[in-house]
Amino acid sequence: MSLHLHDTATRTTREFHPRIGGVASIYVCGATVQGVPHVGHVRSGLNFDVLRRWMQHSGYDVRLVRNVTDIDDKILAKADEANRPWWEWAATHERAFESAYDRLGCLPPSVLPRATGHITQMVELIQRLIDKGHAYPAGGDVYFDVNSYADQYGRLSGQRLDEVQQGEATTGGKRDPRDFTLWKAAKPGEPSWPTPWGQGRPGWHLECSAMATYYLGGEFDIHGGGLDLVFPHHENELAQSNAAGDGFAQYWMHNAWVTMSGEKMSKSLGNVLAIPAVLQRARAVEVRYYLVTPHYRSTIEFSDEGLHEAAAAYGRIENFVGKVADRTGSVPMGEVAPEFAAALDDDLGTPQAIAAVHAAVREGNAALDRGDDETARTAAASVRTMTDVLGLDPLSEQWAQDSGNAAHDALGEVVQLVLEQRQKARAERDFATADLLRDRLQAGGIAVEDTPDGPTWTLKDG
8 A cells, every 4th residue: 555645625535646756845834932842732743753754764755844933923922021032032942842852752854944034935925926916015014815816715724715714903904804914014122024015024824835835846745734723824825825826735734632621732721731841750752652652633632641551551662672682682673564554554544553563562572472582583673663663663772761761750750749749838828838848859959940831840960
C-alpha cells in the first residue's frame, strides 16, 4: 500500500502524489509565541514530526517549514501587561517553544521563518491581490474582499458565506464584515513597517501565505496544523493565495485537540498544562509516547492516569530492547513489520503502528524466555527501527540519556509533594509556611519559579 492521507479540503483519504518526484514539501503552522507552550500546542509539532520521519524512512526528501508568529495582537497585549518589550517577549517564548520541541524529540524543521522577517513578501502578496481586484486599502488598513471570491470561499471549512463570522471588528473603511484584514494600520506605541498604504503591521492570515509560498513555491504538497485553524485561519490562507494566482497546498491535514474535561486546552479557558510542568511528572520520551500513540485526528483527553499508563507501556518497550542489548552486546536497526508500514501508510495510523511494536516486543520476550537470543535480537532490531520512525527509539542518544534519569524522577515526586503543600499554605494565606517550604527547597539546590500555570522547579547549577 502506498501512503494515503486524509485531506480536509476534499473530506477524503487519498493517495499521496508529490508534485516533485521523491520530494515532499510540508508547511506546518507553528506557534504564536505569546506564552509558555502547553501539551495542546506541541501535539501538532509531534504529529507532523512522525509524518516527516515516516516519509523520510519511505525514501522522500522532506522539506518541512514550521513558522513562528512573532507579531500578533496577543503578543503585544501580553508584553504590555508584563511591561516588557514586545520583541523580547516574543523571543523569550519562541525559545521556550523550540526547547519543548527539542526535548520531546522533534527533528528541527528545514527552516523556521519568523513573520517579522518576511514583511517584503507580505507586501508583495497584498499588491498582487489589489491588482487582481481581491483586496482594497482603507485608511491605512488593507482588507481581503471576500465577495470578490465568493464562489470559492468556504471550500476548506465548509462554511457558507452567509454564515461567516471573521471575529474581527468592522471599522469605518471595511466594506463587509466578512472581509478579513491583510494589513493593520499603525497604532501609537505598536511596532510598524512602511508600505505603500502607510505604516502598519501584518494580519495573521497573510503571514503564513507569504512564508509558505516563499519557501515552498506557489504550489506545494501538504499544509498542516491544528483543527482549530481550519476556520478562519486556513480558509483565509487558501482564499488569498488562490485569489493571488497560487495553487497553494494540495493536501490539508489537521490534528485534533488535547482536551481537559471535554474542553479544548487553551490559555483562555485556564486549563493549561505547561510543558515544563508536565516534564516534571513524566520523562520527555513518555510524554511523546502519550501524545503520538493516538491517531492524529482523534482527541486526547489529557489525564495523569493516561500519562502513567503511557509511561508503563513505553517502559515495556524500553526494558525489552535494553535486555537484548545487555544479553547480545548490541542491537542494530532492522526491518519494520508489514503491519507497521500498512498502519502508517493508512493516514498515519499510529495506534495500529504502536500495536505492531508491542507485538514484536512480546515475540522477542518469548524468544528470550526460551533462550533464543538470535530471534530476540531480530525482534529488537525491528522494534528499534519502528520506534525510530515514531521518534521513540530507546537506544537513540537522546532517550538513552533520558532513561538514566530514575533518580531525578524520584526527586521530582518528593518536590511535587512539597510544592503541593506550599500551594495549600498559600491558598490558606499561611505565607510563613509557604516561604519556609520554598527556602528549604532552595537550600537543597532546588530553584522554584511561580508561573501563571503553577510553580515549576529546576536543579540549580552546581
